[in-house]
Amino acid sequence: MEKNSVKNFFLNILRGVLMGIALIIPGFSGGTVAVVLGVYYGLVSAVSGLFRHFVKNFLYLLPFAIGMAAAVASLIFPIQAAFEYLPLPTICLFVGLMLGGVPPIAREAGKPNKFAYILSFAIACAAAVALCFVPRLEAVSSDVAPDVGTYFALVGVGFVGACGFVVPGISGSMILMVLGYYDYVLGAGAGLLSLNEVGDNLLILLVFAVGVIAGFFALSFLMKFLLTRFKRGTYYAILGFIAGSVFTLFWNRAHDEDVGMFNPDMSVPLQIVFAALLLAIGFTAAYMFCRYAEGKDRAVEVKESADGDKK
Numbered sequence: 001m002e003k004n005s006v007k008n009f010f011l012n013i014l015r016g017v018l019m020g021i022a023l024i025i026p027g028f029s030g031g032t033v034a035v036v037l038g039v040y041y042g043l044v045s046a047v048s049g050l051f052r053h054f055v056k057n058f059l060y061l062l063p064f065a066i067g068m069a070a071a072v073a074s075l076i077f078p079i080q081a082a083f084e085y086l087p088l089p090t091i092c093l094f095v096g097l098m099l100g101g102v103p104p105i106a107r108e109a110g111k112p113n114k115f116a117y118i119l120s121f122a123i124a125c126a127a128a129v130a131l132c133f134v135p136r137l138e139a140v141s142s143d144v145a146p147d148v149g150t151y152f153a154l155v156g157v158g159f160v161g162a163c164g165f166v167v168p169g170i171s172g173s174m175i176l177m178v179l180g181y182y183d184y185v186l187g188a189g190a191g192l193l194s195l196n197e198v199g200d201n202l203l204i205l206l207v208f209a210v211g212v213i214a215g216f217f218a219l220s221f222l223m224k225f226l227l228t229r230f231k232r233g234t235y236y237a238i239l240g241f242i243a244g245s246v247f248t249l250f251w252n253r254a255h256d257e258d259v260g261m262f263n264p265d266m267s268v269p270l271q272i273v274f275a276a277l278l279l280a281i282g283f284t285a286a287y288m289f290c291r292y293a294e295g296k297d298r299a300v301e302v303k304e305s306a307d308g309d310k311k
Contacts (some may be wrong), residue, residue, distance in 0.1 A: 009063045014068020016037055017075075018097075023164055023172060024072060024079050024186075025094065025249075031168035032242055036101025036286055039064075040168065041227060047220035087253050088261050092275040095246055096282025102242065104290045109235035120233045123242035126297060128244025131174050132251045140184040146200070151207045157181045165212070166219035168238045171245060174252070197247020 015037050019030040034040040040081055043064065046057040098263040112118050142152070157179050164172015175183035188204040226234045254261045262268050 008096035012039070012060075012063035013067040014254045016064035017071040018067075019064065019165075020071025021075055021079060022094075023068065024076055025083070025173060029168055029171050029241070029245055030068070030165050031163075031170065032098055032101075032245060035105060035238055035242075036098060036290065037297025038104070038290060039074075044166070044220045044224045044227065047217060048224040050217075059298055060122075072189065073193060076186070076193070079173065080203045083253070086266075086271070086274070087263065088271050089275040091249050091253055092279035093282045096279040096284075097250060097286045098242055098246065098282075100266065100288075101290050102239065102285040105235060105239060105242075108231075109239060110232055112236065117233055117236040120236040121243075124237040124240030125244040126240075128170060128241050129247050131171070131178065132248055134178050140180050146204060151203075154181070154185075154208045155211035155214075157185075158208045158213075159215035159218075160211075161213045162215025162219055164218050166223055168241050170241060171248065174248060 004030070015034075018037065019033045022030045022033045031040065034043055042060065046060045050057045056064050079090075091146070109117070140153075144147055146154075157176060162171040163170040163175060172184055176185060187205070188201040188208075190207065192201040211280070223234075250261075262271055
């Protein structure tokens, strides 16, 4: 885990913004972004050890929370517009960002010299892809006033949706869509930002947040255990989830009845060229960021080792 500093604080706010963007997009995973940015293990460790070293871990988590909240509040409408008017280029940008972070994860996983690693990859990939084919429940209508049952359901949905925070490659927003609560929760957020029925929308989001936080803690303990006891197998599962989520992103958009993969009002060849360009930009940006982060981590390790030798 990084040492707390002003520079790292603002850098982690930026990382939180990227994670927050991922949480809005069906098929994309905030956990995947955390892995790509090299902060996944630090986040899981901080959450699972929050009550043992509260101040230290709270200060580490705070900038991520600020960044995610800022992203959801300020980018929910632009991201929706990007997917509406430039669906394929927008998807390719995020896919490029995901794939650019794969090389360092693959290095952590090592060679697939055991059948268990290959099986771990295959099962995780299949689980991510399977979300596309799970029958969706009837969407909850925002026109109906929430009752006690709705609030209990929101806690449960939030708990399950926390997978999008913690499990790389599993999209929390995709899970909400399957359960019929994606538009309901997103609508409450949009309504709150528009100052429409503030009390009701705020209560919906707070109850949903209770479930998310509970699920976040429970799943963080599980992932910390898996990364500690079965590190390589877990990394292969993460790679499988990422591979499956790439399929999920494209499948989701291709089967969207409102827009589809292409904007019919724009030239298809132009959209393809723009998509390829954004894919390359996303991949390069993520790859270079990961190389920078790896170099920074090595420099810190060397410095700490040298300081230890002096003592």
